[in-house]
Amino acid sequence: GAHQLNLEDNVVVKPFEEIPKVKGLFPSLTSLIPFITGKYEQATLHRFFEDRRKEYGFVYREHFGMNGDMVFTSNPYDWEVILRSLGAEDDLERPIWALKAYSKLRNRSLLYIDVVGEEFFERRELMGKMMLRPQKIAKFVPQYSQITDDLLDFIQRKLDKSSDNTIEDFMEDVDRWQFECAGILTLNQRFGFLEDDIQTANPAAYKAYTGAKEFFKTWLDIEIQPQHRTQHTMKWHQFVAASDLIYEGCEELLSQYKLALIEGVEDQVSDAVKLAMIVDTLRASTDTVPTVIFWLMIELANNPDVQEKIYQESKEVLSKDKPLSYKEVNQQHYLKASLKEIHRMRPLVALSMRKLRQDVILPSGFEVPSGTTIGLLTNPYDQSQFFEDSHKMKPERWLRNRETKTEGGCPFGTKDSTEEVIPKFAVLPFGHGPRSCVGRRIAENSILVYTMKLVNKYFIHPVGEFDSYFNLFVKPKGKLNVRLEKRI
Numbered sequence: 001g002a003h004q005l006n007l008e009d010n011v012v013v014k015p016f017e018e019i020p021k022v023k024g025l026f027p028s029l030t031s032l033i034p035f036i037t038g039k040y041e042q043a044t045l046h047r048f049f050e051d052r053r054k055e056y057g058f059v060y061r062e063h064f065g066m067n068g069d070m071v072f073t074s075n076p077y078d079w080e081v082i083l084r085s086l087g088a089e090d091d092l093e094r095p096i097w098a099l100k101a102y103s104k105l106r107n108r109s110l111l112y113i114d115v116v117g118e119e120f121f122e123r124r125e126l127m128g129k130m131m132l133r134p135q136k137i138a139k140f141v142p143q144y145s146q147i148t149d150d151l152l153d154f155i156q157r158k159l160d161k162s163s164d165n166t167i168e169d170f171m172e173d174v175d176r177w178q179f180e181c182a183g184i185l186t187l188n189q190r191f192g193f194l195e196d197d198i199q200t201a202n203p204a205a206y207k208a209y210t211g212a213k214e215f216f217k218t219w220l221d222i223e224i225q226p227q228h229r230t231q232h233t234m235k236w237h238q239f240v241a242a243s244d245l246i247y248e249g250c251e252e253l254l255s256q257y258k259l260a261l262i263e264g265v266e267d268q269v270s271d272a273v274k275l276a277m278i279v280d281t282l283r284a285s286t287d288t289v290p291t292v293i294f295w296l297m298i299e300l301a302n303n304p305d306v307q308e309k310i311y312q313e314s315k316e317v318l319s320k321d322k323p324l325s326y327k328e329v330n331q332q333h334y335l336k337a338s339l340k341e342i343h344r345m346r347p348l349v350a351l352s353m354r355k356l357r358q359d360v361i362l363p364s365g366f367e368v369p370s371g372t373t374i375g376l377l378t379n380p381y382d383q384s385q386f387f388e389d390s391h392k393m394k395p396e397r398w399l400r401n402r403e404t405k406t407e408g409g410c411p412f413g414t415k416d417s418t419e420e421v422i423p424k425f426a427v428l429p430f431g432h433g434p435r436s437c438v439g440r441r442i443a444e445n446s447i448l449v450y451t452m453k454l455v456n457k458y459f460i461h462p463v464g465e466f467d468s469y470f471n472l473f474v475k476p477k478g479k480l481n482v483r484l485e486k487r488i
């Protein structure tokens, strides 16, 4: 890009007014014009931000849609200062209009993502008890391991019928696997989604599953296209129908099974909140985990050497005829580095918004007053200043030990020098602080189990490059048809 980030210590601090501002005759429309003229569309919003950075630099100001005047920064050192300044009090009100509108329409409890203040901290405590404690995750890992075995059997049945060892639209199967895992997490129940007939396996779960998938097809439109706020558009009705379907499915599930998420504190939680919790958890894992896996599959397929190293690292543990344990999974250092590398290369979330609660001085060299809304551009930022060969998949860059370090990054790299070069917040897949992702441990462990098992059983043939599109998350464009070769 034209702009280099100034990484010196002695940056001169400039006042807020000097932050480069996007110009235009009608400030409130400027950010919309490139969309109206067709230069960008919703699906290329991440490209829009990338081009803004190239034109205006790492930090700039713009009146942005319905959020008013905002500051945007692509500098990971700024993110650290911003997120740390919010501290433990960070109970931001997320600009999520559509979810709130639906809760109001149907008189439902607000979802976790919507709640603020004391209610938020209570809900966080509840969710965190189940999802963030290693002992809890340790309980799930062997079960996820078995579900993954079932996925591989399901895949093998398909391969047996295929003439060229190819699975068409592989991600459909990953979606089912993911939902099956979420069944264990939320209800301690198997849904049978890896049987051949998904519709009859568990009709209530199937409703929630299709509702969640439909939801993600309309949510972003409702959230960012202003007409839906004032008119009852077709899209709005589709959004409501998808949301209804998730809630109905989840209500039926709760009438059949107990909510495992609140084991031990059942009496303290109202039915409405129980419902909100299961809806939230099933939905929050629906598009997220599979999208990260999609990118990971692409990179593994196109980097056979990385696959081979994951295979070598895990083959001993997997030769035992029993489900994987939490400990075994978390000893896979190369695999964990590979996942971190995917988070770096293909961050799921392109933009995080925060409202400052105090004045800050951004390391980029600007003062920003309390109350300002800042967009952290975590997806399209230029990483070439921090990572060698930033477009290449090199899990080695995250490994601290010297022998493996010689392959990527600095040949004499040690723990200290790595930390000097890479900003702490350069890879921020789950955010930071109290409003960070509550599902991160579950998500990571499920992805690790999945990858170990898949790579152990099959060699994944190269799949070529994939373009990306923005749909709240940044996702690969197209379907994943993948050729698998059985290793054993």
Ligand code: HEM
Pocket (backbone or CB within 6 Å): 112, 113, 114, 280, 281, 284, 285, 288, 289, 292, 348, 349, 352, 353, 428, 429, 430, 431, 432, 434, 435, 436, 437, 438, 439, 440, 442, 443, 444
């Ligand atoms: C690899 C998969 C996932 C990624 C990359 C991811 C990433 C994120 C990010 C970036 C945020 C916003 C953080 C912020 O604003 O600072 C978030 C929030 C959230 N995530 Fe995830 N997530 C993933 C999977 C999951 C799963 C599996 C669950 C549930 C089991 C989940 C539940 C949530 C919830 C409830 C929030 C809202 C937190 C709040 O409002 O305070 N996520 N996630």
